[in-house]
Amino acid sequence: MIEEKGILFVLSGPSGVGKGTVRKELFQHDTALRYSISMTTREKRQGETDGVDYFYKTNEEFESLIAQNKLLEYAKYVNNYYGTPRDYVEKTLAEGHDVFLEIEVQGALQVKENFPEGVFIFLFPPSLEELKNRIVNRGTETEELVLNRLKxxxxxxxxMDAYDYVVVNDQIKHAVAKVKSIIQSEHCKRERIAKQYKQLLEDDIK
Incomplete structure (x- = not known):
C-alpha cells in the first residue's frame, strides 16, 4: 500500500468560540495529529524552545520568507510578525502525518488561498448570546471590546461559505467528536483512496 500523504485540517471561527479548548481536547484523544507550529519575530520567553513553541526569526528573516511566499498566512500584532511556515506543514504532510492548524478567520482565508487542498472547519457558537457570555466570562474584556468582538x-x-464543514460548539465533547469524524471521513474520501490505488495499478503493470 502506498503511504498516504497527510491532510491539513484548519479549525477556525470567531474569537471566544472555543477554538483552543476544542483543539486541546482533540489532541488528548488523537496523538497522531501534528500541531502546526507558528513562526514569530517576538522575543523567546523563558522556558520556550525554538521549533517547539514557535520558530523564532528576525524581522529581516520573516520578511524574506514573505517575499518568497514561504508562509501560508501571516499577520503583524504589536510590531511582531506571526505566521504559518509552508515548509514545515508540507514536510510534515509528506511524511504522512495530518497537520492541525487552529487560527482566526482572516488567517484561515489566507491559508485557503495559498493551500486550497486543506480541509477547513468553521467552529460556530450555539448563539451570539452564548458567544457574548463566553467573552464576558473571560473577565479580560471591556464592554467596548466585547461589542467590537461581537461585531x-x-x-x-x-x-462561513468559504469553509468545508461547520461544527457547532455547544458542548466540548460533542464538538470534538464531530471534528474527529470529519478527520476520519476525509481519509475515506474516494478521491484520496482512488489516487493511491491508481498508482498501485500502474506499478503492477510496470
Missing part, C-alpha cells in the same frame, strides 16, 4: 463575529460568520 467582528457577525462579519466572520458571513464568511
Amino acid at each position: 467582528a463575529a457577525r462579519d466572520e460568520i458571513e464568511m
